[in-house]
Amino acid sequence: xxxxPATLPVGFVCNFDTDVCGWTQDxxxxxxxxxxxxxxxxxxxxxxxxxxxxxxxxxxxxIEMYN
Numbered sequence: 001x002x003x004x005p006a007t008l009p010v011g012f013v014c015n016f017d018t019d020v021c022g023w024t025q026d027x028x029x030x031x032x033x034x035x036x037x038x039x040x041x042x043x044x045x046x047x048x049x050x051x052x053x054x055x056x057x058x059x060x061x062x063i064e065m066y067n
Contacts, residue, residue: 015050016059031063 014021020035037059040046050058 016061020061033061033063035059035061 012021016035020033025033036046037057040062046062047058047060
């Protein structure tokens with residue numbers, strides 16, 4: 001998500017619970033952001049809790065990395 005929304009209102013808050021808040025995927029890079037909730041498919045990665053609301057099930061964005 002390299003491109004921000006055209007204008008960000010004062011007090012703009014995004015926690016990805018509803019959508020990606022107007023951010024768009026950069027089509028010129030070689031990876032994709034994924035909006036996800038729950039455990040990631042790779043053990044030991046991803047967030048363990050939600051800093052914005054304390055919910056057990058929360059959304060976040062991530063990219064896959066490979067060696």
